[in-house]
Amino acid sequence: MPAHDPGRGAPKRAPRNTLSRAAIVEAALELIDTAGLDAVTMPNVAGRLGVGTMSLYRHVNDKRDLVDAVAERVMGRIEVPDGVPDDWEGRVVGYLRALREAAAAHPALGRILADHGLTVGPVFAQLETVHGILIRAGFAPGDAVRAFYSLFTYVFGAVLWELPRVRRQPEEAYVSSWHSAIDALDPGDYPHLHALRRELATAASADQFEYGLGLLVASLRARASADHRPPSGPERGDDLG
Amino acid sequence: MPAHDPGRGAPKRAPRNTLSRAAIVEAALELIDTAGLDAVTMPNVAGRLGVGTMSLYRHVNDKRDLVDAVAERVMGRIEVPDGVPDDWEGRVVGYLRALREAAAAHPALGRILADHGLTVGPVFAQLETVHGILIRAGFAPGDAVRAFYSLFTYVFGAVLWELPRVRRQPEEAYVSSWHSAIDALDPGDYPHLHALRRELATAASADQFEYGLGLLVASLRARASADHRPPSGPERGDDLG
DNA sequence: CAGGGCTAGCGTATGCGATACGCAAAGGAG
DNA sequence: CTCCTTTGCGTATCGCATACGCTAGCCCTG
Numbered sequence: 001m002p003a004h005d006p007g008r009g010a011p012k013r014a015p016r017n018t019l020s021r022a023a024i025v026e027a028a029l030e031l032i033d034t035a036g037l038d039a040v041t042m043p044n045v046a047g048r049l050g051v052g053t054m055s056l057y058r059h060v061n062d063k064r065d066l067v068d069a070v071a072e073r074v075m076g077r078i079e080v081p082d083g084v085p086d087d088w089e090g091r092v093v094g095y096l097r098a099l100r101e102a103a104a105a106h107p108a109l110g111r112i113l114a115d116h117g118l119t120v121g122p123v124f125a126q127l128e129t130v131h132g133i134l135i136r137a138g139f140a141p142g143d144a145v146r147a148f149y150s151l152f153t154y155v156f157g158a159v160l161w162e163l164p165r166v167r168r169q170p171e172e173a174y175v176s177s178w179h180s181a182i183d184a185l186d187p188g189d190y191p192h193l194h195a196l197r198r199e200l201a202t203a204a205s206a207d208q209f210e211y212g213l214g215l216l217v218a219s220l221r222a223r224a225s226a227d228h229r230p231p232s233g234p235e236r237g238d239d240l241g
Numbered sequence: 242m243p244a245h246d247p248g249r250g251a252p253k254r255a256p257r258n259t260l261s262r263a264a265i266v267e268a269a270l271e272l273i274d275t276a277g278l279d280a281v282t283m284p285n286v287a288g289r290l291g292v293g294t295m296s297l298y299r300h301v302n303d304k305r306d307l308v309d310a311v312a313e314r315v316m317g318r319i320e321v322p323d324g325v326p327d328d329w330e331g332r333v334v335g336y337l338r339a340l341r342e343a344a345a346a347h348p349a350l351g352r353i354l355a356d357h358g359l360t361v362g363p364v365f366a367q368l369e370t371v372h373g374i375l376i377r378a379g380f381a382p383g384d385a386v387r388a389f390y391s392l393f394t395y396v397f398g399a400v401l402w403e404l405p406r407v408r409r410q411p412e413e414a415y416v417s418s419w420h421s422a423i424d425a426l427d428p429g430d431y432p433h434l435h436a437l438r439r440e441l442a443t444a445a446s447a448d449q450f451e452y453g454l455g456l457l458v459a460s461l462r463a464r465a466s467a468d469h470r471p472p473s474g475p476e477r478g479d480d481l482g
Numbered sequence: 483c484a485g486g487g488c489t490a491g492c493g494t495a496t497g498c499g500a501t502a503c504g505c506a507a508a509g510g511a512g
Numbered sequence: 513c514t515c516c517t518t519t520g521c522g523t524a525t526c527g528c529a530t531a532c533g534c535t536a537g538c539c540c541t542g
Contacts, residue, residue, distance in 0.1 A: 016507095016508055016509070016518090016519070016520085017519085018519095018520085019519080019520075041498085041499060041500085042499070042500065042501085043498085043499070043500095046521095051520070051521080052520060052521040052522075053499095053500090053501090053521080053522095054501080054502095054503095054520075054521050054522075054523095055519075055520045055521060057500095057501075057502095058518085058519060058520070058521095059519095062500080062501075063499090063500070063501090110355055111355050111356055113355075113401070114351055114352050114354075114355030114356070114401055115352055115355070115356075124422075124423075124426055124431060124434060125430075125431075127433075127434060128430070128431045128432075128433050128434050131433040131434065131437070132432075132433050135433060141436070141437060141440060142440050144437075145437055145440045145441055146449060146452045146453075149449050149452075149453065150395075150449070150452060150453030150456055152398070152402075153395055153398035153399045153401075153402055153450075153453055154391075154394055154395045154398055154453070155398065156398040156401050156402065157393070157394035157395055157396065157397040157398025157399070157401070158394050158398070160354070160355055160394075160397050160398070160401060161393075161394055161397065181365075182365075185365055189366075189369075190365060190366075190369045191369075191373075192368075192369050192372040192373050192376060193365060193368060193369050193372065195382070196372070196382060196385075196386055199382060199383050199386045200386055208387060208390050208391070209394075211387045211390075211391060212387075212390065212391030212394055212395070212457070214460075215391055215456070215457050215460035215461060215464075216453070216456050216457060216460070218460045218463075219455075219456035219457070219459045219460045220456060222459070223456075257489090257490070257491085257536095257537055257538070258490080259490090259491085260490075260491075282527080282528060282529085283528075283529065283530085284527085284528075284529095292491065292492080293491060293492040293493075294492080294493095294528095294529090294530095295491075295492055295493080295494095295530080295531095295532095296490075296491045296492060298529095298530075298531095299489085299490055299491070299492095300490095303529075303530075304528095304529065304530090
């Protein structure tokens, strides 16, 4: 038999403008969220869209480009939430909290950022936003950099800690994964961790995130009022680009 | 012609106990440091040792196991350095600084930890050490957990930020990579970042790490003396396991 | 000193994933 | 209607991780 069908019969050829970069990115994101980052292979993504593998390459340079785009898609939607106190603390904390939540919703984000480095477009957008808030609040340029750098370092660290396996049950699964990991350790070598089995697992949650963030903000507040003009009351902050 | 050499002639067979898990791990680490994490393939590692690819599998379960072992090899050597102030601040900061330096020496560490999750053996060792220091210093168990959790989150975040490309010249290469990344951004979209081109790049260095760490420690110190018995003077800390 | 068995190093084969190449059909332009 | 451009896609190549099973060293035992 001939290798290919001579006439027509099952062109299977997709209409014409079926594919788009956005659609591909969306499919990849769904795959990541349901089957994990490792399941993101070109064949898988293509299959999910009902197209051939090589078709993807018309819209994406290569796999790295695709994954980058996914990170961009996720981080690009992060904003300072409504209803937060209209001062730098409220806005910054609200923003970082949103960033953390986005990462929690897509556990693979941390790995992607780690693999591709932090010099990805969307990361800069985050820096720009937070830096802008600090500058408006009266922080000296240099201090603002140091401040948001510290804050982001913390948040990215948190994203890394949390990604291990959390998927749905925010607490449940995560806690038990820590428990089993700790139980596997030799009590003799790790007396402290064993003694704190309970607190440790619980600590790996939102409360803990807030705690550390609070430490940072508290110190920043102290330095702001000590070294420079206190950012006192709420400054205008509604016309942020 | 027969596919294999009939008699002898070039047994090429390695003597006998040439390989060992440790040697393999060491070879992989060298590869990581010289050619990057992506260059770590079973064939490459084997080649560097002058053995066949499949020989590696006698000593490591699979690639993941190998890479895990590398992370363990690196993190397992981190200790509280000598000569630091003998109080909890000095010891903890000294330790975290050592952790950061180890990561800086092996840029791929961050990616490995991100890929494999933080529930790797050596990570627990770090937690145990720092927690022990805090407990000895008089921190209440629960507070100690929150404290070191925040500190580690920060340090891991820092490790992530730094890994992008730093290799040798600690500052040089890193700074210029940030510069070029920033230059590629549209000044219109990122006014703040462009204005801070200089500070931003400089901030991505050891100084910045110390700054953020300082923020955390300062707050912890304040809370320690406020909520609980002040850990005052240097407590004994020379017999740490 | 010879034989047996265990063990370490390794050749081969499989399957998958990323991606270069080039074909061909679908539309639109003239 | 014909030609050119665009887009989906089949095929082929290459590198990698890894299952299997072979075989030669070694050491232990008799």
